Amino acid sequence: MVQQEHRGPVMGAPQDSAPVTTTVINIRSETAVPDHVVWSLFNTMFMNWCCLGFVAFAYSVKSRDRKMVGDMTGAQTYASTAKCLNIWALVLGLLLTTGSIVLLVFVYATAYSVLLKSMQENNGYH
Structure with a gap:
């Protein structure tokens, strides 16, 4: 069997004594x-209990305006406030909607049982 040896170029110190210069290019990345x-x-x-969704929408629009102007710090501040308001609007909206449905079912069930009881008393079923 014949073995072949593969070698790449030998890396080492540069042969000339000229100083090596480097160029650094800073590319400004747009932070999203x-x-x-x-x-x-x-x-x-959909979840506009206490008008928090509308206030969050106003802060979102302010954040978008700041981003268009180039003020990323201001855009981040408004976006953070909008996010916080959106979280509160969503949590309160879900809790209040669920609570309203449970309350409505409880009221209808109670009204139905009172109605059945009054119908039984009116028909002579004691």
Whole structure:
């Protein structure tokens, strides 16, 4: 069997004595600041207990405006406030909607039992 030996180029110190210069290019990356407009719009349309969804939508629009101007710090501040308001609007909306449904079912069940009881008393079923 014949074995072949593969060698790449030998890396080492540069042969000439000239100083090595480096160039650094800073590429400014656009930091993505989410403005939560869609979430705020959803909360405004469907979970708008205490108008928190509308207020969150206003802060989201302010965040988007700041982002367009180039003020990323201001955009981040408004976006953070909009996110907090959206979380509260969603949690309160879910709790109050669920509570309203449970209360409604309880009231209808109580009214139905009172109605049956009054019908039985009127028909002579004691």
